[in-house]
Amino acid sequence: MLSDAILRWLHVLAGIMWIGLLYYFNFVATAATKEATAAGEAGPIAKYVTPRALLYFRWSAVVTWVFGAGLLGSITAANGMNGFLAAFSLQSNLAPIGIGAWLGTIMLFNVWGVIWRNQKKILGIVPATDEEKAKARRTAFLASRVNTMLSIPMLFFMVTGPHQSIYH
Amino acid sequence: MKNPLDSLWGTIVCGVVLTVLLYFAAAALVAHAGSV
Numbered sequence: 001m002l003s004d005a006i007l008r009w010l011h012v013l014a015g016i017m018w019i020g021l022l023y024y025f026n027f028v029a030t031a032a033t034k035e036a037t038a039a040g041e042a043g044p045i046a047k048y049v050t051p052r053a054l055l056y057f058r059w060s061a062v063v064t065w066v067f068g069a070g071l072l073g074s075i076t077a078a079n080g081m082n083g084f085l086a087a088f089s090l091q092s093n094l095a096p097i098g099i100g101a102w103l104g105t106i107m108l109f110n111v112w113g114v115i116w117r118n119q120k121k122i123l124g125i126v127p128a129t130d131e132e133k134a135k136a137r138r139t140a141f142l143a144s145r146v147n148t149m150l151s152i153p154m155l156f157f158m159v160t161g162p163h164q165s166i167y168h
Numbered sequence: 169m170k171n172p173l174d175s176l177w178g179t180i181v182c183g184v185v186l187t188v189l190l191y192f193a194a195a196a197l198v199a200h201a202g203s204v
Contacts, residue, residue: 025199027176037176094198152183153190160195167198 004074009065015158017060019151021053026148029053030141046123054119061111066106072101095159102152107147114143 029050036042069084077086078093085091087098118136122130128136160166172178 026179090197092201093198095201097192099194142171142173145179149173149179149183149186152180153187156187157190157194164198167195168202 001074006072007067007071007074011064011071012061014060014067017056018064019155021057022144022151024053025057025144040112046118050119051123054116054123058111059108061108065108068101068104072097093164094161096157096164096167100154100157102163103150103157107150107154110143110147114141115147118143 029045033042033045036045039075042168071083072087073082073084075083075094077083077091079086079090079091083094087094088099090098090102118140120126121133121136122140173183
């Protein structure tokens with residue numbers, strides 16, 4: 001169906017932006033900001049780059065999840081259950097993609113509930129003492145690393161979900 | 169003990185190990201679904 005194809009297309013486009021920015025933060029920005037801070041040149045990164053990257057990062061996470069949920073809801077599992085319910089209750093042929101969906105959901109909560117909440121303190125959007133900022137930096141860093149770790153199995157289950165033969 | 173998530177390689181290795189563990193869990197769930 002055309003609507004399924006469009007949902008899948010938008011889900012993948014938004015997912016590339018989300019995970020692409022997650023990898024940018026973990027593989028590029030963390031080390032680059034550390035070096036720039038040591039050289040006294042981190043100001044422009046924090047002022048111009050990080051807020052924009054975080055804006056696209058957190059909203060692309062929402063868009064990815066919404067289109068993914070819509071896509072699951074539009075299909076029917078082998079046991080006749082609605083695809084969304086079957087995936088999230090790890091039932092029938094949708095159990096593998098359901099694991100991916102749960103990992104993606106945990107990652108979404110991490111983005112909004114941990115990373116963004118702490119980044120607001122680091123960027124000065126909400127008031128915080130230096131001690132609170134240092135703690136927020138460590139918490140946001142670890143949450144971002146947890147998401148990078150979870151992205152590895154999440155993507156495995158997303159791309160192998162339709163290939164049931166590997167699970168038999 | 170050092171947190172493996174402090175290094176990129178530690179993060180990647182943890183992700184791969186988690187993938188293997190969850191793969192076996194998924195295979196068990198699919199086998200269970202096929203047997204009922």
